[in-house]
Amino acid sequence: MAVLSLDQVVGGYGDTQILHGVSMHVDEGEIVVIIGPNGAGKSTAMKAVFGLLNLSSGRVFLDDNEITNMPTEMVVRQGVCYVPQTANIFPSLTVEENLEMGAYVRKDDFRPRMAEIYDLFPPLLEKRKHAAGTLSGGQRQMVAMGKAMMLEPKILLLDEPTAGLSPKFRGEIFSIIRTVNNAGTPILMVEQNAKQALKIADRGYVLVDGKNKFDGAGQALLDDPEVAEMFLGGGSHKVAS
Amino acid sequence: MIALMEFINFYLIPGIVLGSIYALGAVGITLTFGILRFANFAHGETMTLGVYFTWTLMQITPFHPLVILPASMLLTVLVVLGIDRLFYKPFRASPTIMVVMASFGIMLMVRSVIQFVWGVQLKGLVPGIQRPMVLFDTLRISPKHMVIIASAVVLVLLIHLLLSRTKIGKAMRAMSDSPELARLTGIGTEKIVMTTWVVGASLACAAGVFLAYDTHVETMMGFKLLLPMFAAAILGGVGKPYGAIAGGLIIGLVEELSSYPWIGTEPLLNPGYKAGVAFAIMVLMLLWRPSGLFRGRVF
Ligand SMILES: Nc1ncnc2c1ncn2[C@@H]1O[C@H](COP(=O)(O)OP(=O)(O)O)[C@@H](O)[C@H]1O
Ligand SMILES: [Mg+2]
Numbered sequence: 001m002a003v004l005s006l007d008q009v010v011g012g013y014g015d016t017q018i019l020h021g022v023s024m025h026v027d028e029g030e031i032v033v034i035i036g037p038n039g040a041g042k043s044t045a046m047k048a049v050f051g052l053l054n055l056s057s058g059r060v061f062l063d064d065n066e067i068t069n070m071p072t073e074m075v076v077r078q079g080v081c082y083v084p085q086t087a088n089i090f091p092s093l094t095v096e097e098n099l100e101m102g103a104y105v106r107k108d109d110f111r112p113r114m115a116e117i118y119d120l121f122p123p124l125l126e127k128r129k130h131a132a133g134t135l136s137g138g139q140r141q142m143v144a145m146g147k148a149m150m151l152e153p154k155i156l157l158l159d160e161p162t163a164g165l166s167p168k169f170r171g172e173i174f175s176i177i178r179t180v181n182n183a184g185t186p187i188l189m190v191e192q193n194a195k196q197a198l199k200i201a202d203r204g205y206v207l208v209d210g211k212n213k214f215d216g217a218g219q220a221l222l223d224d225p226e227v228a229e230m231f232l233g234g235g236s237h238k239v240a241s
Numbered sequence: 242m243i244a245l246m247e248f249i250n251f252y253l254i255p256g257i258v259l260g261s262i263y264a265l266g267a268v269g270i271t272l273t274f275g276i277l278r279f280a281n282f283a284h285g286e287t288m289t290l291g292v293y294f295t296w297t298l299m300q301i302t303p304f305h306p307l308v309i310l311p312a313s314m315l316l317t318v319l320v321v322l323g324i325d326r327l328f329y330k331p332f333r334a335s336p337t338i339m340v341v342m343a344s345f346g347i348m349l350m351v352r353s354v355i356q357f358v359w360g361v362q363l364k365g366l367v368p369g370i371q372r373p374m375v376l377f378d379t380l381r382i383s384p385k386h387m388v389i390i391a392s393a394v395v396l397v398l399l400i401h402l403l404l405s406r407t408k409i410g411k412a413m414r415a416m417s418d419s420p421e422l423a424r425l426t427g428i429g430t431e432k433i434v435m436t437t438w439v440v441g442a443s444l445a446c447a448a449g450v451f452l453a454y455d456t457h458v459e460t461m462m463g464f465k466l467l468l469p470m471f472a473a474a475i476l477g478g479v480g481k482p483y484g485a486i487a488g489g490l491i492i493g494l495v496e497e498l499s500s501y502p503w504i505g506t507e508p509l510l511n512p513g514y515k516a517g518v519a520f521a522i523m524v525l526m527l528l529w530r531p532s533g534l535f536r537g538r539v540f
Contacts, residue, residue, distance in 0.1 A: 076427030084425065090291075090418040092412065101415050104408070105427040147426070208378065 003155050003186050018044045033189045035194040036207035042190040069195040079154035088144035091133025098132050102150030117146040138169030147179035158189035170184050198222050250381045252501045258386050260493025261393035263447035267473035267485035275417030275480030276437045279340040285463030286351040289447025291317040292453045314443040321442040355461050364458040389451045417480045456527030472523035478537025492519050
């Protein structure tokens with residue numbers, strides 16, 4: 001059963017329509033990757049889930065409940081957590097305070113969860129009293145993900161979690177994503193490092209100009225010559241970046 | 242030795258007193274800027290209002306201004322929350338310039354109401370002149386100044402505890418960092434906005450009352466503090482409460498110390514030009530380092 005689904009979503013910013021009918025879903029236990037050229041509307045599609053967009057038509061469901069145009073704060077309370085592409089940490093708060101803010105809507109004791117997050121991201125334990133803004137790019141990404149995971153979300157949305165990271169950190173983040181997923185959290189992520197992402201993904205969607213272009217199993221997309229040609233840096237084409 | 246004592250008694254301590262007042266006022270300005278994202282021109286009027294509430298309560302009760310302070314803080318907070326409800330909330334999603342203009346209008350409106358209700362003549366909060374307490378033979382510090390400095394220290398400690406130890410205080414700092422991410426984190430931003438008004442108005446009321454306690458009560462007193470408070474917020478880094486406290490202290494001190502006879506026997510700067518000091522510091526800071534001492538927002 002789908003944990004999260006978008007059904008023919010149409011919407012944009014103000015009068016500018018960006019999404020012209022996007023459909024996708026994430027099932028229990030899956031990692032689903034969205035790829036596509038810059039400006040295709042990948043980030044916008046994620047914002048559509050969070051009530052950050054005016055949807056003129058289409059619907060969004062969490063489990064079986066419709067959450068179309070639900071206020072952002074309520075969507076979070078329903079257990080959907082989102083790591084935006086940029087500005088995804090509170091730079092002047094310490095690492096630990098960032099994690100506490102991640103647990104803002106929790107009423108119960110979140111200390112055990114925080115310990116789990118520190119286990120998953122050991123560098124954060126060491127830096128927990130440091131202002132998050134002073135950390136390296138890879139560590140900031142860890143803070144952003146750790147913060148989003150404090151709620152033990154039903155589903156985690158990640159927007160380009162490895163953008164701008166060194167290959168070493170990139171590999172590390174991908175392996176953490178896998179670990180989180182193995183522990184039972186379904187993941188929907190946008191990725192520019194499409195090849196690497198599709199390798200760990202169950203399924204993928206290719207978005208172009210605010211519309212679905214291709215979709216299929218991760219491996220199937222990797223093997224598709226057209227997708228490879230356009231988006232995976234096959235032949236002489238540059239990887240969309 | 243005499244010269245040193247004179248320096249401490251007549252320049253340093255008054256500088257700290259003035260600086261504490263600026264600091265408390267500037268915290269509200271910087272928090273409003275960080276969280277509600279606008280320069281609140283009505284903040285000075287909030288102070289004046291707090292002073293007049295205190296003055297009125299002192300006419301009908303026999304208590305010391307410090308005892309009355311919590312009650313007048315509460316009244317000030319209620320008025321400010323009402324103003325937010327009526328005039329700012331409808332503009333929450335509007336461009337900043339509209340909200341700034343609204344605050345300018347509210348500044349004029351509140352001042353007119355104060356002048357209408359209480360009149361424009363000078364009043365005293367506490368009657369008469371107090372004799373300074375003489376410590377160690379030569380250190381003369383007036384009890385008023387001790388009360389103001391001690392109260393300011395307590396309030397600054399409370400602000401610090403709020404911002405660093407409580408969930409809501411941390412959420413205030415988070416929202417000041419990034420309102421969008423705060424919303425995505427599930428932080429109820431309206432509640433944070435309310436808290437910001439409560440903290441800002443309480444501190445403004447306290448700062449105003451301390452000033453009135455040290456000097457007198459008049460309808461323009463808050464407005465006259467607006468420039469040094471903005472200068473303090475900018476000096477400390479806009480959106481940074483600790484910066485505003487440091488900025489307030491620095492500006493208060495520099496204003497007072499600028500008229501000390503550093504060279505020769507004449508005041509370095511004629512005391513008549515004191516008010517220009519804050520302005521000069523603000524302009525220099527905007528030119529040299531607009532993000533302020535504590536790396537605040539550049540606007
Ligand atoms: N906040 C915004 N306001 C207006 N237009 C936006 C905003 N964010 C993105 N856009 C526009 O929407 C389109 C899709 O952007 P985005 O979803 O960020 O693309 P992607 O994530 O696929 O690179 C782009 O043309 C971009 O300029
Ligand atoms: Mg994007």
